[in-house]
Amino acid sequence: MPRPTGHGPGYEARRREIIRIAAELFSRNGYAATGVAELCQATDLAKGALYHYIGSKQALLAEIHGAVMTPLLAAAERISKLPIAPELRLRLLSQMLLEVIEHRLDYIRVVEHEIDRLAGENRKRMLHERRRFEDMVTELHAEAIRDGTFRELDPRLCMLQFFNMHNYTFQWLRPGRWSSAQLAEQYCTTLFRGHAVDSNRFASLEEQLGTFRASYTGESLSGLGDFEEVATAS
């Protein structure tokens, strides 16, 4: 059977490369300041060819958001359903989120800085995806409050503190100084002791996590594998 026009074997790889180059340009110079001409030059494509792969500059911005959110949400769904204590699931979410921030800084910068440039359906989908992620984290905090691990706090305010702590990391994180694993350990120790009924309860959090990791045989808990999958998926 003939392939659909223009969707040859290299189509998705080329598309993924265009998204990566756009993330780099938008991250460095801003979305508004990056012209289609500049995108054409950086990708070595004529305008018509660029549109063939991507559709529009706006669609490109939506793709960058999706390239972060789709694997993040997939990994978060897996983690939030694991049969372990809510604080351990939050600890795994923390590390997964920080891994994505650490390894996809360009994408994250665009997602954080250019969110208001998304419009219409793209904006609606983006807000929906963020809300889903927020709801998962809120629910894990509610669970830890119900089971008496955390104090009687507003689970939404716990969720906002969780994302404050993690999401701002992209503003200062530079490769080499602190790893995502070290930051996840520090952030979660602060947050969980901060929320805990009894702060000594979390003295063994990292040990519990190690025991779980050693016994776990399920799918990857990192968002990075999926990041590549999503970026290459047709």
Add this chain to the structure above:
Amino acid sequence: MPRPTGHGPGYEARRREIIRIAAELFSRNGYAATGVAELCQATDLAKGALYHYIGSKQALLAEIHGAVMTPLLAAAERISKLPIAPELRLRLLSQMLLEVIEHRLDYIRVVEHEIDRLAGENRKRMLHERRRFEDMVTELHAEAIRDGTFRELDPRLCMLQFFNMHNYTFQWLRPGRWSSAQLAEQYCTTLFRGHAVDSNRFASLEEQLGTFRASYTGESLSGLGDFEEVATAS
């Protein structure tokens, strides 16, 4: 004596108004996408007149940064020297910072999103001011570690957690839901219990703060009064 040309009594008020309008435009549409023509239209000034007040679009961006950082630093200097426990000084800094974020959202959005658009001397000064603020917060954490209130942590990583928690707030804060005072209480309770040697130590933090506020007769501890002063200063 004649006034210097163009620096009549309305000069500084007009200048302040131009900075405010620019912050609003840059916040909504981005720095790169906001043209000088648009600034002229929004301020009802011809290009020559705009340059007379401000100099350049780049200078305008530097003014917006300064309008946030100058009063913030002044208030932070006052607070960090108060003769009270380091955690109480951090608690006051927290509230002051959140007040500025709450009341100057447009300016803060520009400062956070367009930081990489600053260049040369402006960039150098901006980095220097941020570093001074960071150093004050690092030193307060080091003090709380030295006096045995906080655990043996890396004071720089404590500082980064403090700013993560506070600075990301602008991304979701909308007027009416949570006040800066409520957020400061929640953030500091989480962070300090998180860092504490003994988390019960902070059960009376808000009470201690109330006692201090009732007895305090010094200069304002908010950055907002100074904000207006700086914006109107010649």
